[in-house]
Amino acid sequence: MEPGTNPAVGSLQGFRKLDLTVRRRLDGLLHGEYGGVRLGPGSEAEELARYQPGHDVRRIDWKVTARAREPHLWLTQAQHELDTWLLLDQTPSMAFGTVAAEKADLATTVAGAFGLLMDGPGNRLGVGVLRTDGVTWSTPLAGRIAAHRALRAAPGPRDGTATQTLAEALSALAARHRRPGLRVIVSDLIDPAGAIERPFDWEAPLRRLAARHDVVVVEVVDPRELELPPVGQLVLVDPESGRQREVNSGDRRLRTAYANAAAVHRSATAAAVRAARAGHVLLRTDNDWIAELARFVRARRRLPPRRTQRRTR
Numbered sequence: 650m651e652p653g654t655n656p657a658v659g660s661l662q663g664f665r666k667l668d669l670t671v672r673r674r675l676d677g678l679l680h681g682e683y684g685g686v687r688l689g690p691g692s693e694a695e696e697l698a699r700y701q702p703g704h705d706v707r708r709i710d711w712k713v714t715a716r717a718r719e720p721h722l723w724l725t726q727a728q729h730e731l732d733t734w735l736l737l738d739q740t741p742s743m744a745f746g747t748v749a750a751e752k753a754d755l756a757t758t759v760a761g762a763f764g765l766l767m768d769g770p771g772n773r774l775g776v777g778v779l780r781t782d783g784v785t786w787s788t789p790l791a792g793r794i795a796a797h798r799a800l801r802a803a804p805g806p807r808d809g810t811a812t813q814t815l816a817e818a819l820s821a822l823a824a825r826h827r828r829p830g831l832r833v834i835v836s837d838l839i840d841p842a843g844a845i846e847r848p849f850d851w852e853a854p855l856r857r858l859a860a861r862h863d864v865v866v867v868e869v870v871d872p873r874e875l876e877l878p879p880v881g882q883l884v885l886v887d888p889e890s891g892r893q894r895e896v897n898s899g900d901r902r903l904r905t906a907y908a909n910a911a912a913v914h915r916s917a918t919a920a921a922v923r924a925a926r927a928g929h930v931l932l933r934t935d936n937d938w939i940a941e942l943a944r945f946v947r948a949r950r951r952l953p954p955r956r957t958q959r960r961t962r
Contacts, residue, residue, distance in 0.1 A: 664800055667758060668793075671765040674939050675946070696724045731772045732830030734789075735760055736822055738779050738815065739805030741888035742839045747873045748935040753804060755934050756835045756869050762942070763833055764796025777822060779836075780805045783813040784821060808888045811841065819854035823861070832858055834927075835867045837874075838918045841889050845914040847921055856925040864927035867942075868918060871934045875915075876908045 700709065700720035708722040737760050743753040750758075760776060767774045768791060775789035776799055787798065813821075815836060822832065840849060858864055877883075877898045886893050896903060915931075922929040930945040932938040 664761070664797055667761050667800070668765055670939060671762050675762065675766060675943055697721055698724050731767060731769070732828050733763070733767050733772065733774045733833065734777065734822060734826050734830070735763055735774060735833040735835065736777045736779060736818055737799070738836035740779060740781060740811045741806055741808050742837055743805065743869070744807040744888060746871055746934050748871070750934055752837055752869045752871055752934060755932060755938060757800060757802065759835055759867055759869070759932065759938065759942070760799040761796040764792045764799055766792070768792030768796070775826065777818065778802060779811070779813065779815065779818045781809040781811045784818050786825065808891065810889050814841070814850060816851040816854050819851055819858055823854065823858045827861070829862055832862045832864045833867065834864065835869065837869050845910055845917060847917050849918070849921055852921045852925065855922070855927060859925045859927045864925070866922045866927050866929050868929065868931045869934070870931065875911045877904045879904065
């Protein structure tokens with residue numbers, strides 16, 4: 650998919666285009682077995698133990714057995730189908746875009762891409778959509794079906810105050826779906842009150858979520874949120890509160906102050922996500938988001954898993 654393009658959300662042609670793009674540029678990056686947190690049936694050797702009646706003799710390590718003069722074998726890490734839940738932010742702040750697509754469109758397309766990436770035997774993807782009236786949870790479905798449903802979802806409202814914050818939605822996600830798995834958050838991480846510095850109210854629930862699950866935060870931004878163009882008088886409207894403010898974008902000092910505040914916000918959100926031990930990928934409406942997502946996934950695959958030490962007993 651070329652930079653600045655976006656498949657028609659909800660159309661069959663758009664779904665096929667996204668499917669082709671994912672297969673060509675992302676296919677295989679997230680496929681494979683998902684390691685569990687307990688010992689059990691699997692293929693990855695995890696823990697060396699003395700042989701006990703009932704153990705699989707094919708797992709005996711003969712070199713260790715010869716040194717210890719008693720049978721030892723490797724127990725394996727349990728492997729399960731991947732349980733994925735995606736929280737999609739569709740609050741009014743997402744209904745903004747100055748390139749070829751709005752942030753909400755890009756976020757929806759990213760949700761569909763994750764569904765296609767999760768499509769595998771036994772894998773299920775559930776989606777929670779955060780709008781002004783709260784979170785609507787869908788039934789977990791096979792990845793391809795969930796992707797199609799995500800792309801067909803009705804767009805969120807363009808104005809109004811949300812009754813549920815992102816922090817509350819994260820807490821609800823953690824409470825509703827406790828089985829360890831992958832959790833993906835797609836949002837612009839904009840605070841309704843306009844806070845640009847830590848601590849953000851979503852930090853604590855994100856940290857709790859990441860303590861139990863593998864969490865990826867996809868932050869969606871538009872270039873005009875990073876800097877103002879010098880186009881003269883502008884009327885800026887907050888879509889959630891309805892407040893308006895007239896500014897002169899021709900003022901260089903104003904543009905500099907705006908860019909500095911935006912940079913502070915980007916740095917603060919990155920630090921907050923990093924402190925929560927969650928993955929973080931920044932996608933822009935004017936960039937090749939597929940390339941950015943592929944770069945992020947490849948980098949994460951090079952990281953060691955959480956349990957890399959083999960223990961003996």
